[in-house]
Amino acid sequence: MxxxxxxxxxxxxxxxxxxxxxxxxxxxxxxxxxxxxxxxxxxxxxxxxxxxxxxxxxxxxxxxxxxxxxxxxxxxxxxxxxxxxxxxxxxxxxxxxxxxxxxxxxxxxxxxxxxxxxxxxxxxxxxxxxxxxxxxxxxxxxxxxHPDELRIDLDPQPGTDFADAAAVAMVLREVLDEAGLVGWPKTSGGRGLHVFARIRPEWDFIEVRHAVIAIARRVAARIPDRATVDWWKEERGERVFLDFNQAARDRTIASAWSVRGLPSATVSMPLTWDAVPDVEPDDFTLRTVPGLLAERGDPHEAMDDAVGGCETALEWYAADERDHGLGEMPYPPEYPKMPGEPMRVQPSRARNTDGG
Incomplete structure (x- = not known):
């Protein structure tokens, strides 16, 4: 035994x-x-x-x-x-x-x-x-x-790091709370953070992605110097990208407890919100995490007890579209053209094509 x-x-x-x-x-x-x-x-x-x-x-x-x-x-x-x-x-x-x-x-x-x-x-x-x-x-x-999980990937861009992602995550927590959702953070196993929220499986992938876009836009609007929803890398600058396309059908994020395929054998580690500002993601590895689990338990054990909905976030999306002309965002390049999607051309190339 x-x-x-x-x-x-x-x-x-x-x-x-x-x-x-x-x-x-x-x-x-x-x-x-x-x-x-x-x-x-x-x-x-x-x-x-x-x-x-x-x-x-x-x-x-x-x-x-x-x-x-x-x-x-x-x-x-x-x-x-x-x-x-x-x-x-x-x-x-x-x-x-x-x-x-x-x-x-x-x-x-x-x-x-x-x-x-x-x-x-x-x-x-x-x-x-x-x-x-x-x-x-x-x-x-x-x-x-019909997803039962709303996911947001906080991806630090060049010039930013995990500490920047952690700061953005704390603002994201506030926005999720205003949307009636409970966020559950974890390290990505790399430089970023993932935040998941349980939702009722009443909305399709397009609707859930719209909810994520609306939430991400609100975060970026509150801290525009630190967070962005710009899909094109040339526009992101030294900010944390809130990757809304991880909510698209067939896009997936490494699960909690997954070992990442990196030389240091880091793990995507579930966290409490109190821990987010101070953790060092490199401390969570294949060899350290079992002991931490035995000592502290699962920080996400109660996730299934905190189920919310997309109603408020979808109201935000509709208001952004109606009042500010902010509608659909580009899908990843391997996807078929989606209804209402803008052109999949990076801005600098579009300007050059137009003679700008």
């Missing part, structure tokens, strides 16, 4: 390069194969695949709660973090029959069966496939067309 982070799993060596993990879950123990356990995932730190899987077992309970019933993209690093990663948006061949799935629809209209995380064993199984980042959709199965 091996105990990790307050949970337990049994392990038995099936062969030199295979370990069978028995991972407890809501439907009993699952046998999870750990292959090539000594394969190095983080060369600079000597972290092996086994350490990665053990980390995910240590945080399995709160991570499964964050991911539960969400179609999830797997960001796999088959050659470790020094290699080229790739996203898996469909259930890999050979998945155990207990790995749940659900259907998602991409912007193109095509559909796919995606992995649906339901228990820690599914996380461990995916980690054995060299998955580091778990990227869940903001929806739950079986209704994958």
């Amino acid at each position: 091996t105990r990790i982070g307050g949970g337990e799993y049994r392990s038995a060596v099936a062969s030199k390069d295979v370990v069978i993990l028995q991972v407890p879950g809501p439907d009993g123990d699952r046998d999870v194969r750990l292959t090539s356990p000594d394969k190095v995932a983080f060369p600079a730190l000597g972290i092996t695949k086994r350490e990665v899987v053990e980390y995910y077992l240590a945080v399995g309970e709160p991570m499964a709660r964050a991911l539960r019933d969400r179609p999830t993209n797997l960001k796999r690093f088959n050659d470790g973090v020094d290699g080229e990663p790739f996203f898996v948006k469909r259930v890999p061949k050979g998945a155990p029959d207990w790995v749940r799935t659900c259907t998602v629809t991409f912007p193109s209209g095509r559909t796919a069966q995606s992995v649906s995380i339901s228990e820690p064993a599914t996380i461990a199984w995916a980690a054995n496939l060299n998955t580091l980042d778990f990227h869940p959709w903001p929806v739950r199965c079986p209704d994958t067309d």
Whole structure:
């Protein structure tokens, strides 16, 4: 019996390069194969695949709660973090029959069966496939067309850093409160911050994205020297970009507790609001987070108890459009042209084309 982070799993060596993990879950123990356990995932730190899987077992309970019933993209690093990663948006061949799935629809209209995380064993199984980042959709199965999570990505631009993102996040918290929403912050695992808010699944992706745009505009209007919603990089300056397009269909953000594919093995760490101004994101790593979880618990444990709606934010969006001519914003370049969307041409190029 091996105990990790307050949970337990049994392990038995099936062969030199295979370990069978028995991972407890809501439907009993699952046998999870750990292959090539000594394969190095983080060369600079000597972290092996086994350490990665053990980390995910240590945080399995709160991570499964964050991911539960969400179609999830797997960001796999088959050659470790020094290699080229790739996203898996469909259930890999050979998945155990207990790995749940659900259907998602991409912007193109095509559909796919995606992995649906339901228990820690599914996380461990995916980690054995060299998955580091778990990227869940903001929806739950079986209704994958109506988000139940509003997400805002605070992305520091060149010349800014995590401290700037933290300052913007505190203003975002105020705006979310005015919209009747409760924000839950976490580090991105890099230089930025993510803020999630639970919503009732009554609005489609376009409406939720409009709500995010309206909220982001209000933040930028209050601190224009520190925050921006400008889609084109040439206009952002040294400010924190509130990335509204992370709310678009098929755009995903690394989940809480995800290990990021960076040499330092940092983790996207859930935070309390009191902690946001003072934390150092580099302190949250694969090797430190299990101890922090055991000591402090899950800062986002009550997230599902704080469910709001998009009504107020959508009223703001309508008022911005009616009174100030601020309507739709550009979508990412791989998306089909969307109704009401402005031209996808960066301003300097448009001026040159017009002879300006």
